[in-house]
Amino acid sequence: MSDLNLEHWWQPFTNVRAFREQPRIFSRAAGSFLYRDDGQDVLDITAGLWCCNLGHGRREIADAVQQQLMELDYAPPFQFGTAPAFRFAERLVKHCPDGIGRVFFTNSGSEAVDTALKIAYSYQHARGKAEKRRFISRQQGYHGVNVGGTSLQGLPNNRQGFPVLAEVDFLPGLLDIERNAFSRGCPKFGTQEMLKSFEEIVAVRGADKICAVIIEPISGAGGMLPPPIDYLKTIRELCDKHDILLIFDEVITGFGRTGSAFAANEFGVTPDMITAAKAINGGTVPMGAVLLKDSIQQVIFDHASTSAPEFFHGNTYAGSPVAAAAGLAALDIYESEQLFTCGSGAKGQYWADTLHAMSDLPQVIDIRNYGLLGAVSFDHAELPEKTLGPKIHQRCLDNGLLCRAVGDHMVMSPPLSITEQEIDLFAERFRRSVKQVL
Numbered sequence: 013m014s015d016l017n018l019e020h021w022w023q024p025f026t027n028v029r030a031f032r033e034q035p036r037i038f039s040r041a042a043g044s045f046l047y048r049d050d051g052q053d054v055l056d057i058t059a060g061l062w063c064c065n066l067g068h069g070r071r072e073i074a075d076a077v078q079q080q081l082m083e084l085d086y087a088p089p090f091q092f093g094t095a096p097a098f099r100f101a102e103r104l105v106k107h108c109p110d111g112i113g114r115v116f117f118t119n120s121g122s123e124a125v126d127t128a129l130k131i132a133y134s135y136q137h138a139r140g141k142a143e144k145r146r147f148i149s150r151q152q153g154y155h156g157v158n159v160g161g162t163s164l165q166g167l168p169n170n171r172q173g174f175p176v177l178a179e180v181d182f183l184p185g186l187l188d189i190e191r192n193a194f195s196r197g198c199p200k201f202g203t204q205e206m207l208k209s210f211e212e213i214v215a216v217r218g219a220d221k222i223c224a225v226i227i228e229p230i231s232g233a234g235g236m237l238p239p240p241i242d243y244l245k246t247i248r249e250l251c252d253k254h255d256i257l258l259i260f261d262e263v264i265t266g267f268g269r270t271g272s273a274f275a276a277n278e279f280g281v282t283p284d285m286i287t288a289a290k291a292i293n294g295g296t297v298p299m300g301a302v303l304l305k306d307s308i309q310q311v312i313f314d315h316a317s318t319s320a321p322e323f324f325h326g327n328t329y330a331g332s333p334v335a336a337a338a339g340l341a342a343l344d345i346y347e348s349e350q351l352f353t354c355g356s357g358a359k360g361q362y363w364a365d366t367l368h369a370m371s372d373l374p375q376v377i378d379i380r381n382y383g384l385l386g387a388v389s390f391d392h393a394e395l396p397e398k399t400l401g402p403k404i405h406q407r408c409l410d411n412g413l414l415c416r417a418v419g420d421h422m423v424m425s426p427p428l429s430i431t432e433q434e435i436d437l438f439a440e441r442f443r444r445s446v447k448q449v450l
């Protein structure tokens with residue numbers, strides 16, 4: 013597409029000057045494949061950015077969006093409502109753990125995170141515990157790019173140079189290749205370190221000052237790191253013990269990624285709130301959500317005046333009827349094709365076996381999997397750290413495979429609709445690419 017002027021769109025998280033030298037333009041997509049402008053197919057083993065869980069180009073979603081656009085494209089959500097948003101909220105909570113029955117829609121994961129923080133503050137304030145203002149997050153965690161989420165970031169590059177909330181403490185990150193290498197599913201080590209660190213933070217700050225803990229059940233942008241055995245149960249117990257809210261950031265782990273609708277269901281741990289986005293409607297129309305316990309909403313309502321909004325917060329496009337219509341159509345597919353659970357069945361097993369068979373590749377120091385997530389970590393050997401991953405990433409792309417490099421960890425999250433044949437194709441293209449680089 014030589015006619016494209018590349019100067020005006022400043023792309024997010026992109027080395028724009030390098031991009032202009034070597035543009036990578038996708039022009040269409042179908043099923044598990046993206047297609048470059050020169051026609052080359054690229055197997056999308058990232059499901060877009062963890063969002064196209066149903067694969068690309070689902071006709072049912074396109075039809076639902078088109079119909080909704082012509083029937084009711086938009087109506088203000090402040091003091092008004094539309095049927096698709098109410099219907100979608102009702103159906104969404106049926107997939108959540110018991111007790112989580114309320115939905116606050118946003119447009120993105122970042123907005124969902126900052127909304128959850130404000131709900132948490134409001135809840136503590138409403139119950140007369142306004143002193144509980146601090147947050148606990150985790151190193152290597154990623155919680156979007158708004159000011160709240162940036163403050164909770166455990167990834168240094170995403171915080172550096174930006175003003176952040178000072179009232180955040182960090183639990184240790186989950187990357188522990190020395191002790192946990194080549195675990196299948198949940199690794200063995202890490203829960204005790206988390207527990208010790210949690211108690212230390214509480215001892216220093218005081219439980220009466222801590223509002224909430226927010227963590228990704230599986231650390232995604234930090235390198236695809238499943239929680240160690242009993243980690244999430246322990247964190248729930250600690251939050252209960254110290255009267256602290258627990259928020260699961262499920263922007264990546266939601267909608268079938270782990271082998272259940274949400275990681276909360278998968279690990280049998282009910283947080284007080286779940287933040288979701290991305291695959292909420294198959295990655296088609298921007299949308300996010302905070303899914304919360306009815307009891308949290310009730311406390312805020314009980315404290316609020318009956319003549320004003322109970323929560324002074326919200327976005328113009330929150331619960332957009334078009335995004336909700338896409339969500340309803342996506343839920344139909346998730347349910348009818350049983351995609352929420354396929355990661356814990358035969359497909360998940362095939363995926364895990366395929367990934368772990370990569371251990372014979374050069375310089376592999378760890379392989380991790382959970383549901384339909386995976387990561388292969390490389391020793392950068394004589395190269396500077398974090399330069400091998402980008403090299404492998406580029407070679408994969410040249411060979412028709414889109415995966416993600418997080419430093420020297422190659423991270424994968426295929427569409428849940430991927431076939432075994434396509435998983436084989438992934439293995440063939442990945443192996444070939446790694447061997448060409450190393």
Ligand code: PLP
Nearest residue numbers: 120121122154155156261263289
């Ligand atoms: N939280 C997590 C765990 C994420 O992985 C992301 C995005 O990758 C976000 C929040 C932010 O979502 P968005 O990019 O939709 O703002």
